[in-house]
Amino acid sequence: MAKEHYSDLLALIAVAREQSFTRAASQLGISQSMLSHSIQRLEARVGVRLLTRTTRSVSVTEAGERLLNTVEPRLREIETELIAVAELGDTPAGNIRITATDHVIETVLWPKLAQALPKYPQISVEVVIDYGLTDIVADHFDFGIRLGDGLANGIEAVRIAPDMRFVMVGAPSYMESRAMPTRPQDLMEHECINMRLPTRGGLYAWELEKDGQEINTRVKGRLVFNGINQILDAAVSGFGLAYVPEDIAHPHLVDGTLVPVMEAWWRTFPGLHLYYSSEREKSRAMQVLIDELRYPG
Numbered sequence: 001m002a003k004e005h006y007s008d009l010l011a012l013i014a015v016a017r018e019q020s021f022t023r024a025a026s027q028l029g030i031s032q033s034m035l036s037h038s039i040q041r042l043e044a045r046v047g048v049r050l051l052t053r054t055t056r057s058v059s060v061t062e063a064g065e066r067l068l069n070t071v072e073p074r075l076r077e078i079e080t081e082l083i084a085v086a087e088l089g090d091t092p093a094g095n096i097r098i099t100a101t102d103h104v105i106e107t108v109l110w111p112k113l114a115q116a117l118p119k120y121p122q123i124s125v126e127v128v129i130d131y132g133l134t135d136i137v138a139d140h141f142d143f144g145i146r147l148g149d150g151l152a153n154g155i156e157a158v159r160i161a162p163d164m165r166f167v168m169v170g171a172p173s174y175m176e177s178r179a180m181p182t183r184p185q186d187l188m189e190h191e192c193i194n195m196r197l198p199t200r201g202g203l204y205a206w207e208l209e210k211d212g213q214e215i216n217t218r219v220k221g222r223l224v225f226n227g228i229n230q231i232l233d234a235a236v237s238g239f240g241l242a243y244v245p246e247d248i249a250h251p252h253l254v255d256g257t258l259v260p261v262m263e264a265w266w267r268t269f270p271g272l273h274l275y276y277s278s279e280r281e282k283s284r285a286m287q288v289l290i291d292e293l294r295y296p297g
Contacts, residue, residue, distance in 0.1 A: 005045075011038035012050060013072055016060045017140070021053075093122035094285035099130045100145035103228045107247055108161045108272055109145065109293070116292035123285045131226055132198040137277050142286055148270025157273040159295045165246040165268045166207070169258040173238040181241075181262055184208055184217040191240035192219035193231045206243045209267040271295065 014024035015035070025035045043050050050064035060068065100109055105127055113125060128141070136144045147164065151157050174191075181187055187206075195204040203224065205216040221240050225231050228244055235242035236257050242249075246266075252258035274293050276286065 005042075008038045008042040008045075009071055009075065011035055012042060012064065013068065013075070015039065015051060015058055016064065016068055019058050021058060091122050092120055092284040092288045094283050095124045095126065096143070096285055096289060097126045097128065097141045098143045098145065099128045099134045099136065099139070099141050101131050101228065102129045103245060103248065104145050104272060105129065107245075112160070112293050116289070120285075120288055123288065125289075130198075131195075136275070137280075143274050143276050143289070145272055145274055148273050151273060151275055155275045156278045157275040158290050158293070159271050160274045160293045161272040161295055163268050163271045165266055166243055167246045167249050167253075167263075167266050168206075168241060168243050168261040169235055169249050169253065170241045170261050171236055171238040171257065172259055174235075174240060175259060175261075182264075183262075184215050184265065186262075187217060187219050187241070190219075190221075191223075192221040193234050193240045193242045194219065194221055194224040195228070195231060196224050196226050198226060207267055207269075208262075208265040210265045214267070215265075 011024070011028065014028050015021060018024040018027065021032050021035055025032045028035065039051060046063070046067070048063040049061050050067060052059045052061055098109065109127065113127075117123065117125065133146075134141065134144055136142070145160070146157075148157075148159065178190065179186075181190060184206075192206075196202070197204050203218065205218045208215045208217055219241075223231075223234050223239055225234070228248070231242045232244050232248055232252075234240065235244075236252055241261055249258060253260060274290065276282070282290070
């Protein structure tokens with residue numbers, strides 16, 4: 001296969017996966033004009049349109065879908081074989097893609113990667129922030145990171161962090177003119193700062209627990225974010241109650257910029273796990289990161 005033919009097919013796969021020329025060009029590290037030229041060259045070669053473009057979206061035509069279904073698995077087999085050959089060398093090498101939330105990346109993943117990567121100069125890592133329940137196989141990730149109780153069937157997982165407790169907090173300025181809630185139903189009388197989950201499209205129901213009784217409480221308030229750090233910032237600024245991981249709230253609880261609320265209902269979740277497809281053979285680079293990120297407890 002000529003080099004440009006291979007590049008054009010990779011360009012089509014990237015655009016189909018991202019459904020965007022902008023994102024696909026960024027992922028491939030080329031300009032949008034170069035990417036567009038690759039697609040046009042491929043369409044001219046096969047004689048049919050492979051993508052339908054509008055000002056707002058890109059979709060795959062029937063012919064494009066047929067080509068992708070045939071070619072993409074074979075290109076993946078080639079990539080897998082190249083990785084396998086590289087594994088015969090003495091030094092672990094390869095590209096690893098990981099998806100996780102920004103909180104997990106900042107507090108768990110990056111500190112460990114920063115220690116590990118200098119030892120393995122031929123391993124490259126791409127980290128993508130995502131609050132959705134990403135399909136790591138379909139989206140071509142090697143790993144995802146999720147709390148232990150959120151793991152699905154058909155995957156393998158390794159614990160990388162201790163159990164995580166979520167805490168309910170509010171600023172003194174918010175609480176001074178309001179009654180302290182003591183039961184989940186009391187939250188209906190408060191401004192609560194919500195998180196929207198991209199996969200489900202709805203708002204996260206606060207998962208509370210007391211004496212073995214678990215309750216999912218849907219709260220209401222004027223503010224909705226899709227990132228945990230922004231929720232914490234809003235709570236510190238006095239805009240309402242927040243339900244966040246204890247580690248990011250702790251400094252504010254210590255200095256008094258936040259106060260604890262309904263401590264008896266705070267819930268502890270199984271720790272973060274690094275998960276990957278059980279059907280995929282692990283490369284040496286993947287195994288290295290599993291070993292480096294594994295929680296010793």
